[in-house]
Structure formats: structure tokens, C-alpha cells
Amino acid sequence: MSSSAPAGPSAGPSAGARRPPLARPRSCWVSGVSVALADHLGWPVAAVRWAFVGASFLGGAGLLLYLWFWALTPLRPPSGSDPADGVRRRVNVPWVLAGAGAASGVAAVVLAAGGATAAGFGTLAAAVALLVLAVAWDTLADEEPASSAPLSPTVFRIACGAFLVVVALAIAFTQNVGGSGMLWLGILVATFAGAAVLLAPWAVRLWRELISERTARIKEEQRAEMAAHLHDSVLQTLALIQNRAGASSEVGRIARAQERELREWLFADAPGSAREERDIAAELREVAAALEVDHAVHFDIVTVGEPVRDAPSELGAAAREAMLNAARHAGGEVSVYIESAPASGQAPARVDVFVRDRGPGFDLNALPEGRLGVRESIIGRMRRAGGQAVVNARATGTEIQLTIDIPSETT
Numbered sequence: 001m002s003s004s005a006p007a008g009p010s011a012g013p014s015a016g017a018r019r020p021p022l023a024r025p026r027s028c029w030v031s032g033v034s035v036a037l038a039d040h041l042g043w044p045v046a047a048v049r050w051a052f053v054g055a056s057f058l059g060g061a062g063l064l065l066y067l068w069f070w071a072l073t074p075l076r077p078p079s080g081s082d083p084a085d086g087v088r089r090r091v092n093v094p095w096v097l098a099g100a101g102a103a104s105g106v107a108a109v110v111l112a113a114g115g116a117t118a119a120g121f122g123t124l125a126a127a128v129a130l131l132v133l134a135v136a137w138d139t140l141a142d143e144e145p146a147s148s149a150p151l152s153p154t155v156f157r158i159a160c161g162a163f164l165v166v167v168a169l170a171i172a173f174t175q176n177v178g179g180s181g182m183l184w185l186g187i188l189v190a191t192f193a194g195a196a197v198l199l200a201p202w203a204v205r206l207w208r209e210l211i212s213e214r215t216a217r218i219k220e221e222q223r224a225e226m227a228a229h230l231h232d233s234v235l236q237t238l239a240l241i242q243n244r245a246g247a248s249s250e251v252g253r254i255a256r257a258q259e260r261e262l263r264e265w266l267f268a269d270a271p272g273s274a275r276e277e278r279d280i281a282a283e284l285r286e287v288a289a290a291l292e293v294d295h296a297v298h299f300d301i302v303t304v305g306e307p308v309r310d311a312p313s314e315l316g317a318a319a320r321e322a323m324l325n326a327a328r329h330a331g332g333e334v335s336v337y338i339e340s341a342p343a344s345g346q347a348p349a350r351v352d353v354f355v356r357d358r359g360p361g362f363d364l365n366a367l368p369e370g371r372l373g374v375r376e377s378i379i380g381r382m383r384r385a386g387g388q389a390v391v392n393a394r395a396t397g398t399e400i401q402l403t404i405d406i407p408s409e410t411t
Contacts, residue, residue, distance in 0.1 A: 280319075
């Protein structure tokens with residue numbers, strides 16, 4: 001016979017319930033601190049807000065505690081209609097601060113004109129603090145304002161700065177030269193604060209540009225130091241392996257591939273490494289890199305003259321075919337020579353590409369009729385493009401010369 005003990009008080013449905021984590025909502029009035037604490041503690045939101053207000057009369061402890069929670073409490077993960085990044089506030093905080101600052105500024109002018117020096121200085125200081133805080137909030141804190149602002153951030157900043165300068169001038173007109181030194185100090189502070197609000201974005205932008213330039217210079221110096229170290233150690237070792245192993249060996253091919261990858265990694269972001277338009281030499285270097293991985297061949301590419309951008313596609317295709325034939329049938333060392341001549345007089349600009357291998361050579365006329373690689377892919381392609389291809393086959397190797405004229409505006 002079995003029996004079950006009656007469930008105790010700890011077996012209720014809420015016994016094992018956990019408190020939600022302390023995290024601020026992304027949709028809130030100002031910061032979401034009171035809602036986060038109320039959800040975490042299980043208290044009413046109104047009670048938490050009044051607790052902060054009451055503690056603020058104890059030497060400002062409530063305000064400091066509120067700011068502490070605001071700085072350290074994380075945001076909740078986005079869900080539903082919440083913004084994916086930042087906070088959506090239902091109160092336009094910059095405009096509230098600006099309104100309070102404007103009211104303080106007007107009150108400072110009235111009090112200064114009425115002779116209340118101390119009260120005028122206090123309200124002027126409050127106006128300066130509120131307006132500067134409004135501009136700072138609008139510039140730095142608001143990722144996504146809650147309501148549409150009637151003015152753009154630039155116009156809002158100019159209005160706040162101009163208002164501070166106008167208030168300072170208005171108070172200055174109400175005072176004589178021998179007036180209160182405290183009030184004249186407030187006038188100076190308000191004038192400088194207004195000028196700072198007007199010029200702050202320009203100064204910040206200049207500071208960021210200087211920091212970016214300094215960072216780029218430091219990165220370039222580090223890159224140059226690293227490149228020099230690797231050139232003196234790793235790259236020289238890879239070059240020695242290639243020379244000792246030979247162009248046709250597997251070890252030499254691996255060393256060339258590693259050297260190329262290392263150089264690309266070192267100089268990928270170096271100044272001048274990126275070009276708006278690719279030239280024929282860069283295209284043929286990529287072709288050579290791919291062929292060296294698949295074949296026992298090493299390409300030595302040399303360029304003379306200005307870079308040739310937007311070259312006819314037929315020239316690149318014929319050069320690729322010539323390099324592929326050299327890699328397949330000859331291997332070893334293959335030289336690729338690119339020479340560009342600028343336009344002069346009536347003669348247009350011209351580009352010559354030479355692909356020379358050191359294989360056994362061949363007789364073009366002795367090739368079977370079905371072998372169209374050289375006849376059509378190189379000679380025929382260049383002829384259709386308005387250029388020419390010349391095949392010079394010798395016992396010590398084969399040289400293919402590709403020549404084509406290029407309009408002057410593309411060179």
C-alpha cells in the first residue's frame with residue numbers, strides 16, 4: 001500500500017519560479033531603469049519611480065543610484081517591435097532639456113535685469129548646463145529618437161548655441177561695467193559654451209580625422225616592420241627552397257604558392273595596392289598563380305611602360321591560352337613580358353605580350369587539323385580583335401608575340 005504525503009507550502013506553482021533578469025527594455029520613456037527594477041523585484045513600476053524620487057532628497061542619492069543602474073544595466077534582447085539596435089524612447093529628451101534650458105535662460109535675463117545677481121547667476125548656469133546637455137544627448141546618446149523632432153540635429157545644435165550667445169548678450173546689456181563679477185563670469189561662460197556648441201562637431205570631426213590618420217600611419221609602420229622581418233626570414237627561405245628545388249618540383253610549387261599567399265596577405269591593404277581598374281598585368285599574374293598550382297611551371301612576369309587598363313578581352317584570353325600551353329607542354333621556367341607604348345602622332349597606343357617557354361618547341365604547320373588551340377584560340381582570336389599573333393618555335397623553346405592597338409583613352 002502506498003501513500004503520498006500532502007504537498008507542503010513550498011510545492012506551490014510559484015515555488016520554483018525565477019526572477020526575470022535585470023535588463024532594461026528597448027522601448028521606454030527615458031531609460032527603462034524603473035521598468036527593469038520593477039520586473040526584476042516584482043514591484044509596481046510607480047513604486048520604484050517614487051522610491052527614486054524620494055531618495056533624491058537624501059543628498060541626491062536617488063539620482064546617483066538611478067544613473068548607476070542606467071550605466072550598468074544591460075538592454076534586453078530585441079523582440080517584436082523593439083528596435084534591433086539602440087533604444088526607442090517615447091520622450092524626446094533633448095527637446096525637454098532644451099525647453100528647460102530656454103526657460104532658465106529667459107529667467108536669468110529677467111532676474112539680472114531686476115538686480116537679483118545671485119539668482120540670475122544660478123539660473124544662467126542652469127541654462128548653460130541644460131542646453132549643453134541637450135546638444136550632447138542629441139549628438140551622442142540618441143540612436144533612434146522616440147518622436148520626430150521638428151528640427152534636424154544640425155539646426156537644433158545651432159539654435160541652442162545661438163540662444164546661449166543671445167542670452168549672454170542680453171544679460172550683458174543689463175549690467176554696467178562695475179556690475180557683479182559673478183554675473184560677468186556667468187556671461188563669459190555662457191558665451192564660450194554657445195561658441196563651443198556651435199563649433200563642437202567640427203572639432204570632433206577634425207579630432208577623429210587626426211586619430212584615423214595616426215592609426216593608419218601606425219598600422220603602416222607596423223606592416224612595414226613586419227614585412228621587413230618576414231622578407232629577411234620567411235620569404236628568403238621560401239625563395240631559397242624554390243631555387244634549390246627547381247621550378248618543376250612539388251616542393252618548389254608549394255613554396256611559390258606559400259610565398260604568394262604571404263605577400264598578398266602582407267600588402268593587401270597597403271596604400272596603392274588597390275586600383276580602381278585592373279590592368280592586363282594583374283590579370284596575367286592571377287592566371288600564373290593558378291597555373292603554378294596545377295602544373296610544374298614557374299612564370300616570371302615583367303611589365304614595361306604604363307599600366308594598360310580595360311585592355312581588349314581577346315588579348316587577355318589569347319595570353320591565357322599561350323600561358324596554359326606553355327605550362328602543359330613545356331613547364332619549367334616561362335617568361336611573360338608585357339610592354340605598352342603610348343600613342344604618338346598618328347600612331348595609336350600599342351601593347352605587346354610575349355610568352356616564352358624553354359620547351360622542345362613545335363612546328364605549327366605540322367599540327368593536325370583538329371588541334372585548334374594555337375590556330376583559333378590565339379592566332380584567330382587576335383586577328384578577329386584587330387591584332388596579330390606571331391608564333392616563333394625553335395629547338396630551345398617557343399615564343400608567342402601578341403600585338404594589338406588600343407585607343408589612347410584606355411591606356
